Amino acid sequence: MSSVDTQLEELKAEIKSELPADISVSDVTYEGPELVIYTRDPKRFARNGDLVRDLAGKLRKRITVRPDPVALSPPERARDRILEVIPEEAGVTDLDFHEDTGEVVIQADKPGVVIGRNGETLREITREVGWTPEVVRTPPIESSTVSNVRDFLKQEREDRRQILERVGRQIHREELANEQWVRITMLGSCREVGRSSFILSTAETRVLVDCGEKPGTGEPPYMDIPEALGAGANSLDAVILTHAHLDHSALIPLLYKHGYDGPVYTTEPTRDLMGLLQLDYLDVERTEGRSPPYDPEMVREAIKHAIPIEYGDVTDIAPDVKLTLHNAGHALGSAIAHFHIGDGLYNVAFSGDVHYGETRLFDGAVNDFPRVETLVLESTYGGRNDYQTDQEDSERKLVEAINETHDRGGTVVVPTSAVGRAQELMLVLEEAMREGEIPSMPVHLDGMIWEATAVHTTYPEYLRSDLRDRIFGEEDNPFLADAFSQFDGDDDERREIVERDPAIVLAPAEMVTGGPITSWLRHAGPDPNSRLVFVDYQAQGTLGRRIENGLEEVPIDDGVGRSESIRLEADVDTFDGFSGHADRQGLENFVKTMNPRPEKILCVDGDERAVQDLSSGLYHEYHLRTFTPKNLETFRFR
Template identity: 75%
Template sequence: MSKVEQQLEDLKATITSELPSDISVSDVKYEGPELVVYTRDPKKFARNGDLIRKLASQLRKRITVRPDPDVLSRPDTAREDILDVIPEEAGVTDLDFHADTGEVVIQAEKPGMVIGKHGSTLREITQEVGWTPEVVRTPPIESSTVSNVRNFLKQERDDRRNILEKVGRQIHREEMSDEEWVRVTTLGCCREVGRASFILSTPETRILIDCGDKPGSDDVPYLQVEEALGAGAATIDAVVLTHAHLDHSALIPLLFKYGYDGPIYTTEPTRDLMGLLQLDYLDVAAKEGRVPPYESEMVREALKHTIPLEYGDVTDIAPDVKLTFHNAGHILGSAVTHFHIGDGLYNVAFSGDIHYTDTRLFNGAVNDFPRVETLILESTYGGRNDYQTDQKDSEEKLKKVINETYEKGGKVVIPAFAVGRSQEMMLVIEEAMRNGDIPEMPVHLDGMIWEATAIHTTYPEYLRDDLRDRIFHEDENPFLAPQFNHIDGGEEERQDVADGDQCIILSTSGMVTGGPIMSWLEHVGPDPDSTMVFVGYQAQGTLGRRIQSGWDEIPINGRGGRNKTLNLELDVETVDGFSGHADRAGLMNFVKTMNPRPEKVLCVHGDESSTQDLSSSLYHDFNIRTFAPKNLETFRFK
């Protein structure tokens, strides 16, 4: 008998001894980081709401209780009983029964009413029908991405269970080494922005944190995967994704091409956004005549291996590593990732991309950890002069630009990242029109912006508290304002907009590296009455950075596939303060307010001067050992 099987036998005996004699345990399994307990008495389990909590606390494991399939009531009977228990105002839109696991997935407009206070309604459902309820939100804005991901995972349930059981056995396997050390290898994003990728290693475990591309680079974008991982991808135990932006997530599917077959830990909204952005990444590559590094099948494979975690959940992901996600304040579902290694041996946190203060969309990044010896910290705006404008001042400047352009009869074109900045702009513009600060006019959303917005409204618990309340408690969803128009008519609709009256155009891509923004440059670029407004970071080498720096003649692949030079006559403005990244002050404060502060900080994800400036200042101000590493360096911390 293997160690894992012996563990499960021992756990089954312990659980049985702790339960009342009239509650049976028929089987105990690991599924990913969770311990799944099967019972013939699910209704009795549900009547005692403290049982699972006490067991989880005693065993220090996440526990799910499922009924044996042969004790379940029939789905048609259970459906009626479940709907009798759930308040009608919860807005149940679907019930999906899975007899193999005894779970019923309940989709509702107001999941909180299905859950009930402290899970009371869920327990009542199990008491009535025996089925284990799982609750998901009905998107307030229909999202093809959310629907497709949920349907795909439903179709792949059998494969996913096999994957989860395999992962569970890997997490709880016997430790194989008596050595104790911790290493971090920098695969990308050091003294550069983009290509985020790190390996966290112990004698037992190799964990990959992020695996992104580099926007605006002419290099082979997946060099670090081929050179640093290659056939070694199969030796990785887990992948952890901080957020969905392509400079962090684009190349994760490539790992499966190189033999990786393990879990991807991230938040639920990041999982959905990851799929959306990766498929678009392939689509853009095909349209530009480039050979994509992987096929769409690999995107689906990555989704199938994803294990979503919530903020604050401490989760075993290896025999010697626990992972906890915390809000990073950057984009929907973005996470600061905290790793607790060994039995109190060492703690490492990766900031990913962070925004330290509250924005209209998100609460500020969390930096409250029991322990962190080493922090890997982003430095995008870490330069000594990288202070962003106050958000209120930024909003006033944006409104001024919009008003001035409107008075001239022009159009405002805003290149925006589909995820994060676009929704921030939507909130600012909606409120400004509602308050009469700018004239009411159409706001056209092009590219993936509408779909990304739909995903935001599916996961309101990841949004700023007051915004979440507006969407679901006051029926005042600002994203559904009548001014917003989803461009879905292609080039013909863009031409109509260009020929029409004043308007605001939000379009991907945010760094002007392709996508529909190129079409808007052709339509609106020659108009001296119009304005292009940059509201997000423009990486070195991107067309956005060149236009921002004053280029007024730009190469463009015109309609019909002909290369030409486009003369830009429109005004170009930059409005700082809307970035999803902390500025210099925010990064310094993130470290300053940590208690206890880390012993070491690696400054990454910034150009050379930014990482070195931030590293020097953190050392001088806080007496912390700091580094501005290069790519492919390895640091040993223990």
């Protein structure tokens, strides 16, 4: 018998000793980080809402209780009774029964009503029918991404269950190492923006944090070294994804192409957006004549292996590593990854990309942790003079620019990331039109922006509370304003829109590195009545940065594989208050108010000037030990 089997037998005996005698325990197993208890008496479990909570506290594990098939009411009878128990205002749209696990997935417009106060309605469902309810939200805007992910995971339930059981046994395996140490190896994003990727190693465990590409070049991280894939893809115990943007997520499917078969820990919306952005990335690679680094099947593998965790949940991911994700304020589901290593040995936090102040979409980044000895901190706007105008001022300037362009009959074209900035701008434009600050005009959402917006409305619990309430309102969802329309036309239709009445266009990619924006630039760029507005960071070497710096002859792909140059006659503006990144002051405030303040800070994900300026400033201002790593450097902390 393996050490894990022995451990499970001991846990089963301990659980039985803690439960009332009339509650049976037929099996105990691990599924990922969770301990799953199977019982023939789910209704008795449900009568006492404290049983699971008390067990979880005593065993210090996340626990799920599932019924044995013999305890289940027939699905037809259970369906009727469940619909009687759930209040009608919940808006149940689907019930899906899974007899292999005894779970019923309830899809509803208002999941909170299904759950009930302190989970009482869920317990009543189990008391009545024996099934374990799982609740998901019906998207207010139909999302093919969310539907496809849910359908795919349903189709792959058996494979996924086997994956989770394997991962669970790996997490709870016996520790073999006789020594203790902590190392971080830099695989990318050091003294540069993009291709974020790091290896967190202990004597027992190896974890990869992010695996992105470099905007403008497509360069991958240094994955072939012994610390990473050089030792074999399955030398990795886990992958952590802080958020879905391609400079952090693009190459995660490549790991599965190389033989990785382990978990990706992230938030649920990041999982969905990851798939959306990666599939679009493959389309862009093919459209622009490049060979994609992996095929769509690897994207599906990454989704199948994803283990979603919620903000604040402490999760075992290895025998000696616990992970907690916290809101980073940067994009939907974006997270700061906090690692607790060993039995109080060391604590490391990776910021991912952060925005410290609140925005129209999100609350600001969390910086309150039990312990952090080392912080790996993004430095995109870490330069000495990288102070953004506040968002209110940027919104005022944007409104002025739109009005000027409208009055002369031009088109406002905004290159923007489909995830995050586009939705922020939609909220600004919706309010400005509603309040009469700008005339009503069409707002064309190109590329995947509409689909990304639909994903945002599926997960309103990750948005600010006031926006969440508006999304739930039947008449007040700002993303459904009449001005917004999904653009799915061709190049000729883009030209016609530019030549017609005034309009606003939001289109990826934000750094003008490909995608629909190049077509809009071809048509609007030579028009002196139109305007190009940057609201996202423009990395060194990208066409967006060169235009910001005054480039007038702009190379554009002609849409059939050839390159041409256009003379840029349109006005060019940059309004940086919309950025999803904290500026220099925001980064300093994030560190200054951090509780507890870290002993060491590694400044990454910024160009050389930015990381050095931020490192020097934090050292002199707060007397912290700061570093500006180079790619392939390794830091040992214990």
